[in-house]
Amino acid sequence: MTVRYRLPWVVLFAVAMAWIEASVVLYLRTLVGRLTPYQPDPLPPVTYLGNVEIVREAATLLMLFAVGRLAGDTRRGKWAFSLLAFGIWDLCYYLFLVPIAGWPKSLLDWDVLFLIPVPWWGPVLAPVSISLLMVIGGLLVVLFDRLESPLGPRRLAMIAGGTGIVLVLYSFTANSIQALQTGVEAVRQALPVRFSWSFFLPGLVLSAAPVLDIIRQLLSRRWSEKEKRSSTG
Numbered sequence: 601m602t603v604r605y606r607l608p609w610v611v612l613f614a615v616a617m618a619w620i621e622a623s624v625v626l627y628l629r630t631l632v633g634r635l636t637p638y639q640p641d642p643l644p645p646v647t648y649l650g651n652v653e654i655v656r657e658a659a660t661l662l663m664l665f666a667v668g669r670l671a672g673d674t675r676r677g678k679w680a681f682s683l684l685a686f687g688i689w690d691l692c693y694y695l696f697l698v699p700i701a702g703w704p705k706s707l708l709d710w711d712v713l714f715l716i717p718v719p720w721w722g723p724v725l726a727p728v729s730i731s732l733l734m735v736i737g738g739l740l741v742v743l744f745d746r747l748e749s750p751l752g753p754r755r756l757a758m759i760a761g762g763t764g765i766v767l768v769l770y771s772f773t774a775n776s777i778q779a780l781q782t783g784v785e786a787v788r789q790a791l792p793v794r795f796s797w798s799f800f801l802p803g804l805v806l807s808a809a810p811v812l813d814i815i816r817q818l819l820s821r822r823w824s825e826k827e828k829r830s831s832t833g
Contacts, residue, residue, distance in 0.1 A: 603742055606671045613667050614685040618692030626701050635701055638710040640789045642719045654715050664689055676745055676752045684738030690731040694724055718776035721792045726800055737811040744818060751817060753810030764806025771800035
């Protein structure tokens with residue numbers, strides 16, 4: 601099966617996963633009476649539900665990673681498909697929540713993104729921005745990577761991207777990390793009032809470095825091909 605045949609199936613899988621995720625979140629938040637997630641104690645108050653929710657999050661990530669491993673031909677392709685699936689899943693998750701739950705009402709609404717290993721907090725705009733990068737970068741590699749002309753971010757871009765990921769992760773978990781100093785219960789009750797844009801925005805720019813490097817390589821490749829056709833014509 602060609603990449604162009606597998607790509608729509610990966611997209612369809614991610615969209616379907618997003619609907620399942622949105623549905624489960626709707627059920628869970630309705631059950632515990634918190635359709636708006638910006639409340640203390642993001643874990644459901646019933647202990648076993650909290651544990652199940654954490655495992656469910658890990659299972660969701662594993663499934664998105666697995667579909668990429670199955671769809672890609674090369675190591676680059678496998679990672680690209682995984683990033684693409686994750687990005688589409690996350691974007692569609694928020695799109696589906698709007699009509700079925702009436703939330704989020706804006707891109708600046710606070711959301712608890714993950715619970716592993718501590719709650720990740722941020723405005724919806726933040727994860728959406730990261731997911732857009734994942735979709736763009738993953739799609740470029742999936743469509744244009746070739747065995748005879750590998751396409752992927754180079755070392756310097758990867759270092760910049762890795763640094764950006766660290767900054768982004770800190771911006772999401774800064775509130776929980778600070779609360780952790782006073783105990784686990786404080787982490788559960790901590791409710792952020794200010795997002796760490798000073799860490800997130802530089803992190804977002806650095807995280808875009810691998811994507812920009814791939815785009816530059818594609819443009820350079822196209823320019824070289826154009827010059828070859830001109831010289832042989």
